[in-house]
Structures are given as C-alpha cells and as structure tokens.
Amino acid sequence: MSDTDTLDGAAPGRRTSTGTLTHGLSVEAVLGVSTLAGARVLAGRAGLDRVVQRLNVMEVPDVLAWVKPHELLLTTGYPLRNTPQSLAHLVADLDERGLAAMAIKLGRYLDELPPEMVEQADRLAFPLILLPGGVGFDDILNQVLTDILNRQAATLARAEEAHRALVQIVLGGGGLAEVAAEVAGLLDVSIAATDADGRVITGCGPRGAVADWTGVPCFDGTGRLVTPDRYGAHGAWAVVPVKAGGYDHGRLVARTAHGELCDTDVSILERAATVAALVITKQQAVTAVESKYRADFLRDVITGRAGGDERVAAHAAAFGWKLSRPSAVIVAELDGDERTRRGQAEERLVQDRLVAACTQAARRHDVSAAVAGFSHEAVVVVGAGTDPERVVADACALFADHPGARRTFSAGISRFVATPSALAGAYDQATTAVRVGRQLNGAGASATFDSLGVYRLLSLVPDTRELRNFVTETLGGLAGDDPDTADLRHTLDVLLETNLNVAETARRLHFHYNTLRYRIAKLERALGPFTADAHLRLNLTLALRVLRMRGI
Numbered sequence: 001m002s003d004t005d006t007l008d009g010a011a012p013g014r015r016t017s018t019g020t021l022t023h024g025l026s027v028e029a030v031l032g033v034s035t036l037a038g039a040r041v042l043a044g045r046a047g048l049d050r051v052v053q054r055l056n057v058m059e060v061p062d063v064l065a066w067v068k069p070h071e072l073l074l075t076t077g078y079p080l081r082n083t084p085q086s087l088a089h090l091v092a093d094l095d096e097r098g099l100a101a102m103a104i105k106l107g108r109y110l111d112e113l114p115p116e117m118v119e120q121a122d123r124l125a126f127p128l129i130l131l132p133g134g135v136g137f138d139d140i141l142n143q144v145l146t147d148i149l150n151r152q153a154a155t156l157a158r159a160e161e162a163h164r165a166l167v168q169i170v171l172g173g174g175g176l177a178e179v180a181a182e183v184a185g186l187l188d189v190s191i192a193a194t195d196a197d198g199r200v201i202t203g204c205g206p207r208g209a210v211a212d213w214t215g216v217p218c219f220d221g222t223g224r225l226v227t228p229d230r231y232g233a234h235g236a237w238a239v240v241p242v243k244a245g246g247y248d249h250g251r252l253v254a255r256t257a258h259g260e261l262c263d264t265d266v267s268i269l270e271r272a273a274t275v276a277a278l279v280i281t282k283q284q285a286v287t288a289v290e291s292k293y294r295a296d297f298l299r300d301v302i303t304g305r306a307g308g309d310e311r312v313a314a315h316a317a318a319f320g321w322k323l324s325r326p327s328a329v330i331v332a333e334l335d336g337d338e339r340t341r342r343g344q345a346e347e348r349l350v351q352d353r354l355v356a357a358c359t360q361a362a363r364r365h366d367v368s369a370a371v372a373g374f375s376h377e378a379v380v381v382v383g384a385g386t387d388p389e390r391v392v393a394d395a396c397a398l399f400a401d402h403p404g405a406r407r408t409f410s411a412g413i414s415r416f417v418a419t420p421s422a423l424a425g426a427y428d429q430a431t432t433a434v435r436v437g438r439q440l441n442g443a444g445a446s447a448t449f450d451s452l453g454v455y456r457l458l459s460l461v462p463d464t465r466e467l468r469n470f471v472t473e474t475l476g477g478l479a480g481d482d483p484d485t486a487d488l489r490h491t492l493d494v495l496l497e498t499n500l501n502v503a504e505t506a507r508r509l510h511f512h513y514n515t516l517r518y519r520i521a522k523l524e525r526a527l528g529p530f531t532a533d534a535h536l537r538l539n540l541t542l543a544l545r546v547l548r549m550r551g552i
Contacts, residue, residue: 024052024054026050027100027101033143033147034143035143036131036132038135042121043121050100052071052148053069053070056072056073058075061079063079064093068097069098070098071099071100072099072144074131075105077110090117103140104131155263155267162183166179169182169279176201176280179276180204180272182272183254187254187256187261189255190254192255193253195250197224198250198251199224225251232266233266236259238253239253240269241273242280291355295372297316301316301323301420302423302426308421309324321369322383325383328384328414328426330379330391331411332379332392333376334376335443357398358391361394362382362391365390365394366385366391388413392446408444410446412449413447414426415429429449432449432452439459439549455549471547474543478492478527491505492523492544496540
C-alpha cells in the first residue's frame with residue numbers, strides 16, 4: 001500500500017474474523033527457512049501472506065476433523081493414495097477451516113496433483129507447496145516451530161518493553177502527547193491521536209506526523225479521520241480504538257514511511273491505546289473536579305451569594321477570570337427537552353459539547369472570560385470590549401461542527417454591568433432573553449435583553465390564559481390561523497408599524513393604494529375605528545405582539 005492509498009484499499013491485516021491478532025509467520029517467511037530451501041509453490045501464490053501459527057501432519061483420510069486454523073498441513077499423500085480424486089475437494093475444505101497452506105511430497109504415493117486441485121488453489125489463494133524429497137517432516141516441524149516461538153518471544157519482549165515505557169509516562173504524570181511521542185519513537189512511525197469525532201488532538205513522529213498528512217485520504221477535508229472503525233494494520237497504516245469504561249475516547253492512528261505495519265506494531269499500539277485511555281480518564285476526572293469548583297463559584301456569583309466585589313474579583317482571578325471590569329452575561333440553553341428520549345450519558349455528552357463550544361468561542365475573543373457549565377445551560381461572562389453576539393455566533397458554529405449533530409441551542413445576552421455584584425441581575429436578564437427569544441423565533445434563537453422591548457413585560461405575565469383571552473377579545477376573528485386571516489393581520493401589523501401611513505404601507509406590501517384603502521375599511525369593520533382611536537391601536541399592537549410569542 002502506498003502512502004496515498006486509502007484504508008479501504010489496503011491489503012488484509014493478519015487478524016482473525018473476530019478481530020484478534022494472529023502471531024506467527026507468513027507462508028512466505030516459512031518458505032525462507034533452510035530446510036525448505038528447495039520447496040516450490042505449485043499454486044495459490046496470492047495467499048503467501050497467510051499466517052502460520054502451527055504445523056500438522058496428515059496421517060488419516062478424515063484429517064478435516066483434526067485440523068485447526070492457521071496450520072501448515074504436511075503430507076506425503078499416503079492417506080489419499082487410493083482416492084486421488086478426493087484431492088480436488090480437499091483444498092476448499094481446508095480453506096474453509098482457515099488453514100494457512102498445504103505442503104506435499106510427490107513421487108512416492110502421488111505422482112502429481114489433479115489439475116482441478118491446482119485450479120481451485122489458485123482461485124482461493126490457498127498455497128500448495130511442493131516439498132523437497134530429501135527433507136524430513138521432523139526437521140520442518142522443528143525449525144518452523146522454533147522460528148514461530150522465537151518470533152512470539154521477540155514480540156512479547158518488545159511489547160513488554162513498550163508497556164514499561166508507557167507505564168513510566170503515566171507514573172511520571174505525562175499526558176497524551178507524551179504517550180504519542182513514545183509510541184512514535186518505539187515504532188519509528190508518525191502518530192496521530194484523535195478524539196471520538198475523529199479530530200486530531202495531538203500528533204508527532206519522525207516526519208512531522210499530522211503536518212505531513214495534509215491531503216492524505218486517511219483524513220477528510222475537515223481534518224477528521226476517515227473510516228475510523230477499520231481497526232488493525234492496513235499496509236502503511238494502523239488504527240486502534242481508545243476506549244475505557246464503555247466510552248469511546250478516540251483513536252490512535254499510525255503511519256509508517258517505510259514498508260508496512262505488522263501485528264506486532266498493532267499490539268504495541270493497542271497497549272498504547274490502553275494507556276492513552278487511562279491518561280484521558282485521569283485528565284477528565286481532574287477536569288471534572290476543576291469544572292465543578294468553577295461552576296459552583298460562578299453559580300454563587302450569579303445568585304449573589306459569593307460575597308463582596310473585592311472577594312469575588314480575587315477569587316475569580318485564581319481561575320484566570322477577570323470579573324472586576326464591566327461585563328455581560330451570556331446564557332446558552334439546549335433546545336428541546338429530550339431527556340426522556342435520550343440516555344442520561346448521551347445527554348451529558350451533548351451538554352459537555354455545548355460547554356466546550358462556548359469555552360472555545362469565548363477564549364477567542366476574551367482570554368479572561370468566565371465560563372461554566374450547569375445542569376442544563378452554559379454561562380459565559382465576557383468583559384467590555386468584547387462583542388457577545390460574535391461569541392454566540394462562534395459558539396453556534398463550533399457546536400454545529402460535529403458529525404451527526406442534530407441539536408441546537410438558544411442564547412440570551414444581558415446588558416453590560418459595572419460590578420460583580422450586578423452580575424446576578426445580568427444573569428436574570430440573559431435567562432429572560434433566552435426564554436423570550438425562543439418564544440419569538442423558535443429553536444436556535446439568539447436575543448439580547450435590550451432588543452426584547454415590550455416582550456420583556458409580556459413575558460412577566462404569569463397567566464398565559466389571560467394573554468390568550470386578551471388576544472381573542474382584541475383581535476376577534478383576526479386571531480385565527482387560516483391564510484386569509486393571517487394575510488389581513490399582516491396588513492394591520494405593517495399599517496401600525498408605519499403609524500397609519502397608507503402610502504408607505506402600500507409600498508411595503510406592494511398593494512395598490514385603493515386596494516389598501518379597501519383593506520383598511522374591512523379591518524375597521526372587524527376591529528373598530530382604530531385609525532381614530534389611539535388606545536385601540538395600542539391594544540391591537542400589544543395583541544399582535546402577544547400572538548408572535550410562542551407557547552402562549
């Protein structure tokens with residue numbers, strides 16, 4: 001496989017159907033031992049990469065009951081000397097049972113192999129090997145098994161060395177970058193560690209790792225890992241999962257610039273993935289404790305229980321936050337109550353993504369911003385000179401940039417306040433903006449407290465039935481949902497917005513002047529003389545605003 005081949009086109013790795021590693025020698029390597037120097041491949045050359053783990057000798061006709069996967073079967077043909085026709089079906093039966101190859105001596109009991117047997121071996125890529133006449137089976141068994149054991153011993157020693165080195169990293173307090181660097185040095189490969197979304201977290205290696213992977217089909221145009229579930233060795237590539245406690249933490253991806261990666265390399269990668277999962281889990285535990293302290297403190301601040309302004313500013317500085325300046329509060333809430341349909345763990349992951357997106361967006365514009373995640377929302381406090389609406393826009397883009405992301409969030413922005421003690425009122429403003437903004441514009445809305453206008457007052461009315469009654473009593477038949485009624489109501493809305501300027505209203509609605517006059521007369525018959533009654537116009541304006549609010 002070339003450096004630019006995709007994982008899908010890679011040669012098959014040495015793994016069983018269950019995905020476990022198979023330690024042994026390839027058939028081609030077995031043919032390299034001295035006792036088989038004169039051996040010749042008769043058929044099935046395409047299968048020389050099959051793995052040999054053990055050897056067996058065919059002594060009985062019903063040998064199929066005794067064979068095992070990854071065996072090299074040795075035979076003189078003696079058990080089949082009286083039924084050579086059965087050789088034609090033997091290859092398919094052995095291949096079905098996962099054998100690596102069959103080596104046979106000709107001349108004593110069988111003079112030649114049936115053409116059907118040779119054709120079938122080529123079709124199934126099942127190697128048929130002609131053994132030299134003067135070589136004993138005991139010599140082959142001894143030498144090949146010795147080589148297999150030596151290879152396995154070397155593999156175990158190498159894996160143990162890698163394990164000790166990786167454990168020392170953990171004991172020394174190292175992180176994911178140190179684990180990746182150690183594996184890159186051990187295997188002489190480039191390493192990329194990705195998160196569960198396929199995004200590269202860290203990378204290193206002799207060729208600059210990920211920096212040299214630009215444009216390589218293993219990663220797509222957005223920088224995410226392609227085919228993340230193709231685990232094992234695939235030519236110059238290898239991918240292993242990083243999992244712990246039932247959670248998918250990402251992948252380790254290795255790339256070699258010379259040759260191909262083998263099962264031994266994958267074995268070391270899997271050990272590294274276990275250590276990486278331990279490092280990630282430990283870091284997550286530390287982060288969770290730190291996040292809880294931050295969240296508890298910010299919750300005390302926005303509820304007015306954190307103490308005086310000087311104490312709050314000093315405590316916030318320990319977290320890298322600057323609350324001693326004029327600040328605004330941003331509240332981001334996930335849209336939809338899906339907790340009954342989703343598992344608690346999955347909902348927690350979505351909430352964590354929201355907090356991460358808000359944190360990253362806030363840091364882009366204000367390195368001293370305070371960010372914390374609560375049970376159902378993320379709260380951000382940014383200082384003067386920062387545009388909160390840009391922070392929200394960036395957080396939306398980061399949150400949406402996730403495979404399979406179907407959730408949205410709504411955000412509310414408070415006014416800027418001068419002191420930490422005023423942040424409690426700013427938080428109330430932001431939560432009001434979230435609620436009313438979602439009522440007005442639906443899921444994914446972003447609203448500032450100052451933009452709410454009269455809707456702030458309407459949102460304070462606790463009895464929504466009273467609001468609905470007010471709309472019905474004021475608009476009468478114009479409160480309906482049919483298209484004609486909605487169109488006539490829209491005409492009324494624009495007319496009130498232009499302060500009864502008929503010419504401007506006609507221009508905005510693309511109506512003829514006389515047509516609009518006809519509609520005004522129709523509206524007055526239904527609603528009363530609103531063109532002459534200022535109080536009626538106020539009631540109509542309020543009723544139209546209430547009607548815009550969802551959930552009323």
